[in-house]
Amino acid sequence: MTGQTETGLKVVGVNHRTAPLDVRERFAHGAHEVPRALARVMAAGASGGVLLSTCNRTEFYLVADDEPALEAVWSLLGERLPVAPAGGAREYGYIARDRDAVRHLYRVSAGLDSMILGESQIQGQVREAWEASRAQAGPVLHRLFQTALHVGSRVRTETGLGMGTASAASAGVAVAGKIFGDLAGRSALILGAGDMAELAATCLSDQGVQITLVANRTQERARAIAERLGARAVSLDEAWPHFATTDIALCSTAAPHAVVTWERVGAVIGGGARRGRPLCILDLAVPRDVDPALAQLENVFLYDVDDLQTVAAQATARRRDEIPAAERIVEEETDLFWAWYGGLGVVPAIKELRQRMDDLRATELERALRQLGHLSPEDRARVEQFSQILLNKFLHQPTIALKTAAEAGRGYGLLEALRRLFGMEPPE
Amino acid sequence: MIVTLHLIVLALYGLATALVLAPFTGLRASPSASPPSRSRRALVIAFPCAGAAVHVVAISQLTLVGLGPALSMLALCLVLLQLASERLLRGSAVSFFAAPSATGLVGLALLSGLTPSAEAIAARNIWFVLHVALSVLGLALLALAFIAAALYLLQFRELKARRFGQVFQLFPPLERLDQLNRFALVAGFPALTLGVLLALGYGAQFSGGLHVAKAQVVWGLFTWVVLGWAVWVRVVRHWAGRRAALASIAGFGAVLLVYVALKLTQPGAERFL
Numbered sequence: 001m002t003g004q005t006e007t008g009l010k011v012v013g014v015n016h017r018t019a020p021l022d023v024r025e026r027f028a029h030g031a032h033e034v035p036r037a038l039a040r041v042m043a044a045g046a047s048g049g050v051l052l053s054t055c056n057r058t059e060f061y062l063v064a065d066d067e068p069a070l071e072a073v074w075s076l077l078g079e080r081l082p083v084a085p086a087g088g089a090r091e092y093g094y095i096a097r098d099r100d101a102v103r104h105l106y107r108v109s110a111g112l113d114s115m116i117l118g119e120s121q122i123q124g125q126v127r128e129a130w131e132a133s134r135a136q137a138g139p140v141l142h143r144l145f146q147t148a149l150h151v152g153s154r155v156r157t158e159t160g161l162g163m164g165t166a167s168a169a170s171a172g173v174a175v176a177g178k179i180f181g182d183l184a185g186r187s188a189l190i191l192g193a194g195d196m197a198e199l200a201a202t203c204l205s206d207q208g209v210q211i212t213l214v215a216n217r218t219q220e221r222a223r224a225i226a227e228r229l230g231a232r233a234v235s236l237d238e239a240w241p242h243f244a245t246t247d248i249a250l251c252s253t254a255a256p257h258a259v260v261t262w263e264r265v266g267a268v269i270g271g272g273a274r275r276g277r278p279l280c281i282l283d284l285a286v287p288r289d290v291d292p293a294l295a296q297l298e299n300v301f302l303y304d305v306d307d308l309q310t311v312a313a314q315a316t317a318r319r320r321d322e323i324p325a326a327e328r329i330v331e332e333e334t335d336l337f338w339a340w341y342g343g344l345g346v347v348p349a350i351k352e353l354r355q356r357m358d359d360l361r362a363t364e365l366e367r368a369l370r371q372l373g374h375l376s377p378e379d380r381a382r383v384e385q386f387s388q389i390l391l392n393k394f395l396h397q398p399t400i401a402l403k404t405a406a407e408a409g410r411g412y413g414l415l416e417a418l419r420r421l422f423g424m425e426p427p428e
Numbered sequence: 429m430i431v432t433l434h435l436i437v438l439a440l441y442g443l444a445t446a447l448v449l450a451p452f453t454g455l456r457a458s459p460s461a462s463p464p465s466r467s468r469r470a471l472v473i474a475f476p477c478a479g480a481a482v483h484v485v486a487i488s489q490l491t492l493v494g495l496g497p498a499l500s501m502l503a504l505c506l507v508l509l510q511l512a513s514e515r516l517l518r519g520s521a522v523s524f525f526a527a528p529s530a531t532g533l534v535g536l537a538l539l540s541g542l543t544p545s546a547e548a549i550a551a552r553n554i555w556f557v558l559h560v561a562l563s564v565l566g567l568a569l570l571a572l573a574f575i576a577a578a579l580y581l582l583q584f585r586e587l588k589a590r591r592f593g594q595v596f597q598l599f600p601p602l603e604r605l606d607q608l609n610r611f612a613l614v615a616g617f618p619a620l621t622l623g624v625l626l627a628l629g630y631g632a633q634f635s636g637g638l639h640v641a642k643a644q645v646v647w648g649l650f651t652w653v654v655l656g657w658a659v660w661v662r663v664v665r666h667w668a669g670r671r672a673a674l675a676s677i678a679g680f681g682a683v684l685l686v687y688v689a690l691k692l693t694q695p696g697a698e699r700f701l
Contacts, residue, residue: 178587181601276669278602295588298670307590314592 008413009140009341011101012073012093013052013059016115019092026080027058027089031132037076038136044072047416048138050145052108052129054122056115061105063140063416070095102337105144106330109152111161116312118161118319118326119170123152140341151333159325163318169200171311172282173207175303176248179280184208189239189246190231191260192253193221196284198228200250205229209248215239217253240264244273249281251289260290270297282308346406349415350399352424361391430542433486434500434534440479441507441531447472448523451594472523473514476530480507483534492560496540501560503533505568513572513608521599522608525575553634559626566620567683570655573612574680577673580605584670606668613676617659621652641694647686654682 014027029037029051038049038060046064053059060073077089085091096104104113109126111118130137130145137145156162173183180186188209190201193216201211211231215238216222222233236259243249243265251260260281269279276299283290283304295302365387369380402418405411418424447468483504490497510526583599586592599605658679661667667675 175587178583178596178601179603181603275666276671278669301587303590307592310590311592 008063008098009101009144010062010064010070010098011059011096011104012062012070013057014077014089014093015057015059015113018094023081023092024056024058026082027053027077027092028055029053029058031128034129034132035136038133040076041069041072042136044068046072048136048141050129050133050137050141052126054125057108057113059108061101061141061144063138099334099338102144102341103330103334105148106151106333107327109148110155110326110330111152112155112323112326112330116167117316118156118163118322119167120156120162123149123156126152143340144337147333147337151330154329154333155326158329159322161319161322161326163315163322167312168284168305168308169196169203171308171315172200172250172284172303173203174311175301175308176204176209176280176282177207179278179301180247182208185210186247187212187245188248188250189213189215189242190225190229191215191236191239191249191251191289192285193218193225194252194254197250197252198225200252200282200284201225201229204248204250212246213239213242217255241268243268243279244271247277247280249279250284251281252284253289255285255289256287258287258289258291260294262291262293266294266297269294269300274299284308342406342411346402346411346415349418349424350402353398353418353422354395356422356424357391357395361387430486430489431538433482433489434538434542437479437483437486437503438531438534438538440475440482441503441527441534444472444475444479444523445527445531447475448527451598452524473511476507476511476523476527479530480504480511483507490542492557494540496537496542498560498564499533499537499540500542501564502568502571503530503537505564506530506533506571509568509572509612513576516604516608521579522572522575524598525578526572529571529575553630555626555630555633559623559630561623562619562626563623566616566618566623569612569616569619570680570683573609573616573676576605576609576612577676577680580609580673581670581677584673602669606672609673609676610662610668613659613662613679617655620655624648624652643693644690647690651679651682651686655679 014024016024019027030053034051034053038051041049041060041062041064044064046062046069048063050061051059052061058077062069062073064070074088074090074093077093078084081089105126107113109123111120111122114122126145126148130142130149133141176186177183183204184207186209188201188204188211190197190211190213193214197214201214205211211226211229213234214222214226214229214231215234215236217236219233219235225231226233236253249260253259260283278299278301281290281294281300281302283302286305288304290302290304292302294300365384369375369383372380372383375383398418402411402414405414450468483500487497487501487504490500492498492501506526507530510522510530513522579599580602582595583602583605586595586599587602658675661675662672
């Protein structure tokens with residue numbers, strides 16, 4: 001990560017590698033908080049911003065000068081900590097600039113920077129972040145996020161980075177799929193109302209599984225999840241009879257011992273009501289929620305966290321083999337963006353600047369020559385030539401600086417400055 | 429020409445067999461959705477498709493009388509059903525059994541001889557053709573039911589034992605295999621029954637009575653009863669899953685066992701049975 005301080009692309013934030021979960025939770029921004037947070041950073045001098053906030057990362061993508069905007073981000077995040085460390089929020093974070101920032105977003109979108117390698121959810125989150133920040137993104141970040149989504153799609157289509165199922169929750173979906181085939185229209189009940197239960201239930205719901213019940217010891221949390229999933233919240237004791245009809249039971253309570261026991265559900269599952277229909281039980285709890293003896297029932301397919309992690313690990317191993325191919329795509333697309341960004345409007349801007357200056361010169365020259373009516377034609381020509389040379393001398397250094405910056409991929413910052421200084425309209 | 433075409437068919441089915449069995453023989457370490465695997469899958473479909481196309485040409489030149497042509501027709505039906513179920517199950521594993529079976533059947537057809545006697549050809553009419561077509565289709569469907577049942581039991585065993593290897597990865601979901609088994613069994617049984625009834629009608633009408641040994645009648649009836657029981661428990665008793673798969677295997681197993689036993693006691697390539 002480079003150390004330049006000019007106006008340019010920056011990404012500043014924290015992720016699952018740099019900050020623990022409790023810190024990431026505090027830094028996470030809901031969609032409704034995004035505009036205000038971005039407005040604050042933009043008030044500190046950023047000319048464009050997008051905030052990407054997921055459970056694994058909170059990142060501000062900015063077109064900004066280094067110091068004021070970055071300080072604004074750290075201060076904004078630091079305020080969310082109950083006890084800030086000595087170095088503030090920046091102790092948990094990182095900054096990437098320019099080309100590194102582009103590469104970073106592309107890797108994020110491709111799933112290369114995810115906790116679960118190659119997971120596809122991040123692409124939707126990148127899209128949502130872009131859409132939530134649309135008003136404040138500005139042309140460069142629009143283009144950056146648009147291309148990031150393209151990179152994500154390319155990586156998933158052209159490599160096997162997204163193949164298989166790489167999390168315990170998605171492995172549960174895959175295993176259930178091997179029993180039932182198409183999961184759409186199947187029913188599931190959820191025991192427990194923690195994050196893992198919710199995540200796994202969401203994975204099932206995404207596949208068209210109808211979540212019928214959310215059972216938990218405390219009703220409040222169960223109700224919240226049930227509401228989100230269109231299910232009914234019940235107590236654990238009310239859930240046992242439903243084992244007679246459900247296709248999938250997802251268990252993830254915080255109980256210190258098995259709650260789904262032979263005594264509670266053995267007769268229900270083995271009884272005539274099921275008519276031998278298979279029941280897939282996904283036990284994501286540690287310690288386990290389900291009595292292993294239930295697997296002896298012929299129609300019960302019981303999987304615990306170890307089983308699901310085995311499935312996930314197989315997929316992850318296959319995905320790792322695809323990293324070099326995915327990185328090649330990221331690098332290729334970074335080059336393309338950087339070429340675009342570097343030369344962004346430099347040539348037309350130089351033309352426009354010269355034209356403006358020349359118009360100004362011609363106007364002022366005409367006015368001056370009207371007042372100097374006694375000059376001979378030769379002298380008038382000499383004055384005009386002088387004005388031309390003076391203009392060329394004035395414009396020489398800015399032109400060289402712009403071209404050099406463009407060649408180094410840093411043209412955008414200078415262009416912004418130029419437009420502001422000379423009141424030039426930004427391109428459409 | 430017929431023999432040459434069958435040799436080409438044998439080669440193409442043989443290549444398809446080698447490809448589908450490669451993941452289980454260590455020739456290819458792990459199946460994946462990566463590009464090389466996609467091309468492998470394309471070849472797994474392309475070889476039997478090409479084989480079936482050549483096979484159709486070969487069958488069109490064949491007189492469907494006798495053991496060899498019947499085995500060849502059975503192989504073609506099996507491959508066509510395999511291709512249809514591949515489409516139905518989106519990447520089915522029916523080819524794990526169907527491809528080697530079809531290869532073996534074509535090999536046996538070549539060994540048995542593909543040209544029937546002039547006498548046998550002369551006895552052919554529309555009843556006979558319908559009898560052969562329905563019987564072979566029925567047998568192929570029952571073979572498909574057997575394959576689906578075998579795949580079901582293998583996948584069931586792996587899922588119950590929490591093993592997530594090649595079978596878990598490559599075989600279709602239990603529910604789809606169960607559906608395929610049900611369809612093939614329920615369609616195969618009446619087709620075979622009708623085929624046999626047509627044979628009886630043909631015999632009575634054109635051959636001056638039935639020319640079958642008592643053993644054939646007794647054991648034929650036995651297999652029909654076993655198959656009928658497998659269909660009955662599926663349709664009437666609503667058996668599904670493992671029990672239904674076992675019943676289906678018992679039904680086709682009975683057909684196979686009785687056929688081989690009768691062929692051993694009454695050898696000859698003039699007739700399929």
